[in-house]
Amino acid sequence: MAMVPEITCDMEYIYRDDDDSQFYEADGPNPKKGHLQYPDLCSGASLLEEDDIQLKFTSQPHRFHQTVVVVVAIEKMKHLNGSCAQLFRDNDLMNIFTSIFQEEPITFESCNIYESDSVFQFSSSQDCTIQDINQKCLTLSNASELKALHLNGYNINQKVIFSMNYFIGDIGSQKIHVVLCIKKNNLYLSCVMHNGKPTLQLEQIAHFPRRNVERRFIFNKTEINHKTEFESAEYPNWYISTSQLDEQPVFLGNIRGGQDITNFILDDLS
Template sequence: MSAFHLSDALDSPTEVDEEEFETRCLSLTHCDMQDVHDKTFRLEDGLDLVVTHNPMSLQCVVNLMLAVNRLKKSLPRCGKGLSDDELCCVILDSLVEDSIVKTSENFTVGEKRSTFQRFGSVNLCTLCDTSKKDVICVSEEMKLQAITLKGGHCERKVNFRLSKYIDTCQSEGQPVVLSITNNLHISCSMKDGRPVLNLEECSEAKLQTINKDDDMDRFLFYRTDKGLSHITFESVKYRGWFISTCEGEEQPVEMCEADATRRLTSFKLN
């Protein structure tokens, strides 16, 4: 406490009131509970602020004095003879918004939690990697592969349904869900300590709104445009892991880290 003065948190008070203002701050910090009750502050002629608090913390004192300081600056500019409604507006405009985030080890109380809301129309597309291999689906195994298709075999390409989402907490990329059918979607889950890519069934209704708390963010990927025809899909649930293909032919589409060797993480949408 000795190294911190509450007056440091305030906008500069007028020269006339500076000494009195600092004295009030310090006395409020060190007074006992009996001294705190029914504390009166003279804001302006005919207007007193009476504070009863139980208990009073350091942050409460800071917020209170910030509000008082703003009121002392606002009222002289407004002049005397304010109506009750006008006076109420001045006081409300001077209130201090209090936002507290408490942390305990790895747990955060009051942390914003992302909610993803689907919006807009569904885009139909096919995917090929930077070596021009197309993504197909091996129906027997229900696995995705990347293969260079020769002429006459274009029908083997997977027609993806790309659905866009709004992320309420961040804008690092465009959140999307990649679907093969209305109920079959790409997902990313943990298996044996490693994120793996799956084709997973889920109803469209459950994917309209996605919350991280219910594990449904495994269906979400951040689409990021890296330049001309270079688009990456990063797992929302496991950041740093991307949908990728192998440099070889007819290899499965899998998840990999950004710096993985012999893996291609950039795609072109057709």
């Protein structure tokens, strides 16, 4: 590490921040312009004798890179040999840097967190029941088929409880991503292509992943005036839908505000 020698008045360093180009001049240093002042470095009175340089600093503040230039240059000039009559040029400064510092390559290791097509990772969950705006509740039939029907006192226990899991999704996306699971049976709603048409189905999964979830399980949840829509992330503009008729299967439809119902009301049980 460079050692700062004892400060004397034999040498003066005054820097002008407003013009870096004035550090060296073609005609040599000018005491009136406030540059690094030094006598003949090769004379008998040279301040470089016995590898010592005397400095005097002004109170004027200096930028970091300017200070580095001065310190490195001084340390190098301590060991200069031969004639010093030649002016110090930009190339000389570059040679000082290359002789002191060693260039090393920077190794970049790619991150594969977002390399998968599915970037969804678990965030939180809540339990809830779901019914459409016509007050038909979502239930599970004996054939493990999700249906919507009106419930009353004797069949109210058919209402299924969903575990709605929230996932962090695509970078920059403002959408709310959820996975819907019938809690009792570990049946997950998913969207697949069947006979050339996006179709809603149930998949039983014992240990559902908490990261890198496949897109077919993801629904974009939108709430407007306390009503909720579930849009398929795999097939945009296709929504979980119910029929106007009672006891019909829940399906994936691409018509909003029409005969089919795409608006639902959630009852939070958490």
